[in-house]
Amino acid sequence: MGKASIIVFSGDLDKALAALTVATGAAASGMDVTMFFTFWGLNVIKKGGAWKGEGFMGKMFNLMARGGDAIGPSRLNMLGMGRWLMKRMMKKKNVKLPQEMIADARELGVTFLACEMSMRVMGVRKEDLIPVDDVVGVATYVQEASKADIALFI
Numbered sequence: 406m407g408k409a410s411i412i413v414f415s416g417d418l419d420k421a422l423a424a425l426t427v428a429t430g431a432a433a434s435g436m437d438v439t440m441f442f443t444f445w446g447l448n449v450i451k452k453g454g455a456w457k458g459e460g461f462m463g464k465m466f467n468l469m470a471r472g473g474d475a476i477g478p479s480r481l482n483m484l485g486m487g488r489w490l491m492k493r494m495m496k497k498k499n500v501k502l503p504q505e506m507i508a509d510a511r512e513l514g515v516t517f518l519a520c521e522m523s524m525r526v527m528g529v530r531k532e533d534l535i536p537v538d539d540v541v542g543v544a545t546y547v548q549e550a551s552k553a554d555i556a557l558f559i
Contacts, residue, residue, distance in 0.1 A: 416448030432513035443520035
């Protein structure tokens with residue numbers, strides 16, 4: 406049916422939900438889907454826990470930029486209150502949380518790629534991430550995206 410390529414640049418909850426919704430929808434429609442997580446988008450695929458990271462600076466950076474369950478909305482985060490409210494509303498409305506959507510995406514065959522350069526810059530190690538298909542450079546991603554019928558930057 407075609408191919409979709411999604412760059413996940415943002416680590417905000419609402420934008421991660423949008424990227425995962427498009428990815429799972431495209432995969433459920435029979436498309437071959439690749440998601441490339443770079444810079445703040447790495448927070449979407451980071452395991453929970455504040456002290457992850459390579460070296461002292463990586464640990465300090467990741468203390469401030471936690472991933473997993475700690476990602477918040479792009480607006481009205483209000484020191485974590487916005488995240489709590491949004492997740493509560495999602496549960497009430499029967500909307501899946503990012504971790505559930507990631508599991509669905511994996512089950513549908515979505516390919517998860519992590520940006521090697523962003524990981525180096527931000528002190529993120531492969532073991533800090535949920536299982537990904539590969540850690541790649543931008544050239545690999547560009548080659549993959551060049552075959553896509555749909556390309557998105559979220």
